[in-house]
Amino acid sequence: MAKVLIRKEKKEFVKDINKEITIERARKYLVKDVSKDYQSQDGVVSKKDLKKKSGAKVLTNTKKEFTLLDADFMDLYRNMKRGAQIISLKDIGTIIAYTGINKNSKVVDAGAGSGALACFLAHICKEVTSYEIRDDHYKIAKENKEKLELNNLKIKNKDVFRGIDEKDVDLVTLDLPDPWNALKVVDKALKLGGYLVSYSPTVPQMADFVDIARKDNFIHIKSLELIKRNWEVEGRKVRPVTTQNVHTGFLSFFRKIS
Numbered sequence: 286m287a288k289v290l291i292r293k294e295k296k297e298f299v300k301d302i303n304k305e306i307t308i309e310r311a312r313k314y315l316v317k318d319v320s321k322d323y324q325s326q327d328g329v330v331s332k333k334d335l336k337k338k339s340g341a342k343v344l345t346n347t348k349k350e351f352t353l354l355d356a357d358f359m360d361l362y363r364n365m366k367r368g369a370q371i372i373s374l375k376d377i378g379t380i381i382a383y384t385g386i387n388k389n390s391k392v393v394d395a396g397a398g399s400g401a402l403a404c405f406l407a408h409i410c411k412e413v414t415s416y417e418i419r420d421d422h423y424k425i426a427k428e429n430k431e432k433l434e435l436n437n438l439k440i441k442n443k444d445v446f447r448g449i450d451e452k453d454v455d456l457v458t459l460d461l462p463d464p465w466n467a468l469k470v471v472d473k474a475l476k477l478g479g480y481l482v483s484y485s486p487t488v489p490q491m492a493d494f495v496d497i498a499r500k501d502n503f504i505h506i507k508s509l510e511l512i513k514r515n516w517e518v519e520g521r522k523v524r525p526v527t528t529q530n531v532h533t534g535f536l537s538f539f540r541k542i543s
C-alpha cells in the first residue's frame with residue numbers, strides 16, 4: 286500500500302502590525318513503493334520506517350520529522366498521470382451533487398481522456414464504463430484506473446459515436462468537442478429519467494449542444510458555470526490568491542423523459 290509522508294513546515298515572519306506570526310505549510314510526499322528507502326527533498330526515509338503503522342512519526346536522515354499515513358483515494362487521485370486536460374474537482378463535485386448518483390448507479394462516460402472523471406465516478410458508483418477513441422489517451426486512462434484499483438471501471442478503446450453497449454444507464458457524462466454527435470447513442474443507453482451531463486469549455490459548444498439536445502428526448506434542467514476562488518489565509522493577509530485559473534468549463538444537465 287502506498288504511503289504519505291506529511292509535515293507542517295513552519296516559516297516565521299513579521300507582519301505590519303508588529304506581531305510575529307507563524308505560517309504553516311503542508312509538505313507532502315507520496316511514497317508509491319515502500320519496499321525501498323524513499324529519497325525526498327527533505328532527506329531519506331528508510332524502508333523500515335515506511336513499514337510502520339499509519340500515524341507513526343518518522344525521521345529523515347536530515348532529522349526532519351514526518352507523520353506517516355496510509356495513502357487514501359485522493360492522495361493517489363491527485364498523483365494520476367495526465368494526457369488530455371482533466372475535468373476539475375469542483376465540476377466533478379457538481380455533477381455528483383446535481384444527479385445524486387451513488388453506490389447503486391450505472392454510469393457511462395466519454396471521452397475518457399486521462400480518466401479523471403471516470404475514476405472519480407467509479408470511486409462512488411456501482412459501475413462505470415468510459416469510451417476513448419485515441420490509443421494514447423486510452424492507455425493513460427487504463428493505467429490510472431489500475432493504479433487506483435477501480436475494478437468497477439471499464440475503459441473501452443472505442444468511438445462513442447458508433448454505439449454504447451451498456452443499457453439502462455443512470456447517468457451519461459460527455460466531455461467531447463462535439464457532444465451533439467453522441468445524442469442518438471446516449472438516448473438508447475439511458476434509462477427513462479436518467480441524467481445526461483455535458484461539459485464544454487466554450488460558449489458555442491454549450492449553446493449548440495443545449496439547442497440540439499432539447500429537440501430530442503431530453504429535457505434541459507440547467508446549464509451552469511462554477512467559479513471557485515482559492516484564498517490565502519496567513520495572519521492578516523487574508524485575500525483571494527492573486528493568480529488563479531477561474532474558468533474551466535460549462536456544465537449542462539438534462540434528463541431523458543421519453
Ligand code: SAH
Nearest residue numbers: 372396398399400401402417418444445460
Ligand atoms: N473528462 C476527461 C477528459 C476528456 S478530454 C477527464 O476528466 O480526464 C476529451 C477526450 O475525448 C479526449 O481524450 C479525446 O480523444 C476523446 N474523444 C473525442 N472524440 C471521441 C469519440 N468520438 N469517442 C470517444 N472519445 C472521444
